[in-house]
Amino acid sequence: MSLRINTNVEAINVHRNLTMTNRRLAESLKRLSSGYRINSAKDDASGLAVANKFRADIQSLRVAKQNAMEAQSMLQVADGAYTKIYDILVRMKELATQAASSQTVQNQLVSEFQYLQSEIDRIAGSTLYNKTLLISTSNSGPGTTKANASATDGLTFQIGQLNDGQFRLNLTLDKADATSLGVSSAGSGAIAISDVAAAQNAMDKIDSAIESINQYMAKVGAYQNRLQYSIENLEVSIENFSASESTIRDVDMAWEVMNFTKQQILQQSGMAMLAQANMAPQQILQLLG
Structure with a gap:
C-alpha cells in the first residue's frame, strides 16, 4: 500500500x-x-403511474356507490308514496262496493270518495326527492312547479368509474296521479259513486288502478334489488382496487x-x-x- x-x-x-x-x-x-414504498416518481415511475390510476378509480367508485345509495333512497320514497296510494285505492274500493247497493245512503260515501281522489293527486304531486318529482309530472298539479325534473321522464345514475353505458343505470318510474290511474274526479275518464251504476263502474276502474299500482311497486322493488347488487359489486371492486394499489404503493x-x-x-x-x-x-x- x-x-x-x-x-x-x-x-x-x-x-x-x-x-x-x-x-x-x-x-x-x-x-x-x-x-409507502413509492414516495416520489423516482422511486418507481411506472409503479406510481399504475397506483395513481387505481387511486383515481377507487375515489370514483366511492362516489358511484354514493350515487347508487341515493338512487336507493329515492326509490324508497317512491315506494312509500305508491303504498299509500294503494291504501287509498283499497278504501275507495270499499266505498264503491258499499255504494253499489241501492239501499245504501250515498251522501257521506260520495264526500269521502271525492276527498280520497283529491288525496291521490296531492300525494302524487308532493312526492319529491331533491326537487325531482317521482310519480307525477312537473305540470300535473298545484305545487309541482317547485320541481325541476320528473322521474317519470327517466333519470340516469352514474354507478361506475368510466364514461360508458355499462357504468350507468337508467330508472323510469310510473305516474300515479288520479288521472293516470283512471280514478280521477274530472275529465273523460272520471269516476264517481253518486248512484249504483256509477259505483259499479267505479269498482272496475279501481280494480284496474290497484293492478297498475301493484305493478309499479313491483317495478320499484326490482330496481331496488338491482341497485343492491350494484352496490355490493362496487364494494368488492373498491376492496380489490385498494388491495392492488396497496401492493404497488405500500x-x-x-x-x-x-x-x-x-x-x-x-x-x-x-x-x-x-x-x-x-x-x-x-x-x-x-x-x-
Whole structure:
C-alpha cells in the first residue's frame, strides 16, 4: 500500500460508501415514516403511474356507490308514496262496493270518495326527492312547479368509474296521479259513486288502478334489488382496487425494518472505518523520526 499525505484514497473510498449508506438510510426512514414504498416518481415511475390510476378509480367508485345509495333512497320514497296510494285505492274500493247497493245512503260515501281522489293527486304531486318529482309530472298539479325534473321522464345514475353505458343505470318510474290511474274526479275518464251504476263502474276502474299500482311497486322493488347488487359489486371492486394499489404503493414494513437495521449497522461501521482511514497517513510520521 502506497503511503500518501495529499490524497487519502482509502478515506475517499470509505466516504463514498458511507454517503451511499446514508442515502439508503434516509430512503428507508422516509418509507418507514410514510408507510409507502413509492414516495416520489423516482422511486418507481411506472409503479406510481399504475397506483395513481387505481387511486383515481377507487375515489370514483366511492362516489358511484354514493350515487347508487341515493338512487336507493329515492326509490324508497317512491315506494312509500305508491303504498299509500294503494291504501287509498283499497278504501275507495270499499266505498264503491258499499255504494253499489241501492239501499245504501250515498251522501257521506260520495264526500269521502271525492276527498280520497283529491288525496291521490296531492300525494302524487308532493312526492319529491331533491326537487325531482317521482310519480307525477312537473305540470300535473298545484305545487309541482317547485320541481325541476320528473322521474317519470327517466333519470340516469352514474354507478361506475368510466364514461360508458355499462357504468350507468337508467330508472323510469310510473305516474300515479288520479288521472293516470283512471280514478280521477274530472275529465273523460272520471269516476264517481253518486248512484249504483256509477259505483259499479267505479269498482272496475279501481280494480284496474290497484293492478297498475301493484305493478309499479313491483317495478320499484326490482330496481331496488338491482341497485343492491350494484352496490355490493362496487364494494368488492373498491376492496380489490385498494388491495392492488396497496401492493404497488405500500411498503412491506417487516422487510423495511430489516433493511433499516442493516443500513444503521453499515453507517456505524462506515463511520468507524472513516476514522481509521483518516488516521492512516499519520503512520508516515514514523518515517520522519
